[in-house]
Amino acid sequence: MQNYVHRGDTLSVTAPYNVTSGGGCLIGSNIFGIAVNTVLSGAAVELEVVGVYDLAKDTSTFVEGAPVYWDNVNLVATSNLSTTGIGMNVQIGVAELVQASGTNALGGASGDATVRVRFNAKFGAGSGLQRAHATYNFANDGGAVGLITPKVNSSIPAKAMIVGSVLDATTTVTSGGSATIAAGTSAGSSAVALLAATAYTSFAAGDFVTGLGTFIAPVKLTAAGLITITVAVAALTAGVIEIDVFYFPANS
DSSP, rough: TTOOOOOOOEEEHHHHHSSSOOOOOEEETTTTEEEOBBTTTTEEEEEESSSSEEEEBOOOOOOOTOEEEEEETTEEEEEEEESSSSOOOOOEEOOOOOOOSSOOOSSSSOSSSEEEEEOOOOOOOSSSEEEEEEEEEEEHOOOEEEOOOBBBOOEOTTOOOOEEEEEEEEEEEEEEOOEEEEESSSSSTTTSSSSSEEGGGOOOOOOEOOOOSSSOOOOSSSSSSEEEEEEEOOOOOEEEEEEEEEEEEOOO
């Protein structure tokens, strides 16, 4: 069988955000694994996508066999299907707590730091509607005039058809001048493909701004790209924006 490549227990991918060895990493909505090495955003990272791992979690509690989701905003495992933004967390596996010793693994109490997860080993999971998420956070990403690639980010695959995008301000965006904010991708489209330059005052806490890309006029990526924002006119001085992008992956 000359076309065999490898078992697929590990995959080499581009890190969508800074990740430490042993930390979870979500690529788009279809690849999740544990980082073998510590790398910065944009660097190559090896992911273990098969197996059972103890993964950092929020205050959620789990029982044996309960679904475990990945919160790609806070970068932890959770039992919560919803997110703070628009859309849903991605299921990465199920809780595997019962041990032969009779003492359960961690994950059953809210104070447990980790939960033991049996991975779904999901990648290339289908052609249905997918979600990519990024969080622009002034505290982490700064607010200088120019292109900003948020550290918490998801890669959108090449040839994806973007049919919707929403920017949700969870902390009011402020500026010392008349700043504008645009949104796009780092590759495959333009810096304004998801949102044309919009006054920063549109991003008060609780405000939603609907971006570009619709079923009637989708945005098609020519290459895989991360979600970006572009600040113009004046720098930002504070703010958090949750960015959700909905897309159909390529059929081939």
